[in-house]
């Protein structure tokens with residue numbers, strides 16, 4: 001079911017500072033900030049030879065990452081995103097096996113304009129999983 005690792009996401013308290021650090025200290029190419037109000041975050045991506053790094057900060061009230069940053073004020077690893085060919089089939093299989101699919105269970109459009117879903121971290125060894133249909 002799982003395809004490539006699409007990205008590893010790091011929640012940060014200050015996206016501009018984190019992006020500048022990746023550019024200057026790590027010599028990385030960083031995309032321009034992308035506001036995703038429907039997801040309550042602003043993100044940038046760092047393209048690596050074998051995957052991407054997503055840096056994200058809260059956007060607006062009720063961001064789903066606000067509580068995470070309260071617990072981890074300097075930021076931290078937030079989620080991993082795996083690619084799947086059929087996100088609805090993946091969702092149904094996971095539900096049948098007892099995993100919690102977050103939100104309504106209907107895929108939303110993610111930063112790459114692809115359907116995405118999230119799986120509860122407590123069901124996967126304390127790791128929030130994002131699935132992206134490619």
Ligand SMILES: CC[C@H](C(=O)O)C(=O)SCCNC(=O)CCNC(=O)[C@H](O)C(C)(C)COP(=O)(O)OP(=O)(O)OC[C@H]1O[C@@H](n2cnc3c(N)ncnc32)[C@H](O)[C@@H]1OP(=O)(O)O
Pocket residue numbers: 009036039041043054056064065067068071077078079081102103109110111112116118120121122126127128130
């Ligand atoms: C889709 C656009 C973009 C893209 O790549 O295309 C993105 O990736 S947007 C990413 C931001 N959106 C989301 O993260 C949506 C899914 N996340 C959620 O619904 C929430 O963050 C949730 C439910 C995972 C956690 O919400 P919250 O922290 O408010 O709930 P709790 O405090 O009740 O947490 C429950 C429990 O889980 C632990 N937790 C929370 N977040 C994480 C995490 N990222 N990794 C691991 N564990 C996490 C939290 O500490 C609680 O544990 P406990 O032991 O009970 O204290």
Ligand SMILES: [Co+2]
Pocket residue numbers: 007009054079081130
């Ligand atoms: Co993501």
